[in-house]
Amino acid sequence: MARRAAGGGGTAVKAARRPEVRLPSLEPYGGGELEPDGDYDGLEFRGTDFAGQDAAGARFMDCALTACALDETSLRRVRLLDSVLTGLRGVGTDLAEATLRDVELVDARLGGTQLHGAALERVLIRGGKIDYLNLRRARLKDVVFEGCVLVEPDFGGARLERVAFVDCAVKEADFSAAACTDVDLRGAAPLEIARGVDRLAGAVISPAQLLDLAPVLAAELGVRVLAEQ
Incomplete structure (x- = not known):
């Protein structure tokens, strides 16, 4: 069921469709390259x-x-x-x-x-750790990252539609030139975005994440944050 975005004025987030893989009886691989x-x-x-x-x-x-x-x-x-x-x-x-x-x-x-230029549809990435994942110009539709650690993932120029991050860590992500539709980042902790924070239109974050990203957003807008004298 789609969940409502925090502070989204009633706008729902379309949930990613997960894969339903039912493998048949498998034959052992016979070896060789x-x-x-x-x-x-x-x-x-x-x-x-x-x-x-x-x-x-x-x-x-x-x-x-x-x-x-x-x-x-x-x-x-x-x-x-x-x-x-x-x-x-x-x-x-x-x-x-x-x-x-x-x-x-x-x-x-x-x-x-x-994985640059790849097409991912109904893909679940659960558990484990992936460092420096290159998804530049990839197409992600109905993709769920769950319980995993992503270190410096690169979504530059990628198209993300119905992508969810659930109970996972996203460190120093690059969203430069990305296009997001129904991307749910609320389950990412921490959520660290090194580049491309201006490309998060179409994504949903939590109020706590908004506070964490405030310095990055201010820098992107050219706003200086100074304490009162």
């Missing part, structure tokens, strides 16, 4: 090290990836559909221009993940 433009359907990848491999343009549908390593793995333009990714770890994973639809990403430990 991933292949560019490969087709992976109904497979379980468990504890597999994909570091440095190239699976650009591949399709993963009805798959489960659990405790896999993705250091410097190329997954450019990959399609991840109706899949659950649990306990992934890696630095420099390249998911540029990827498509994620009806995907759950749970307890990931990732750094420098490239």
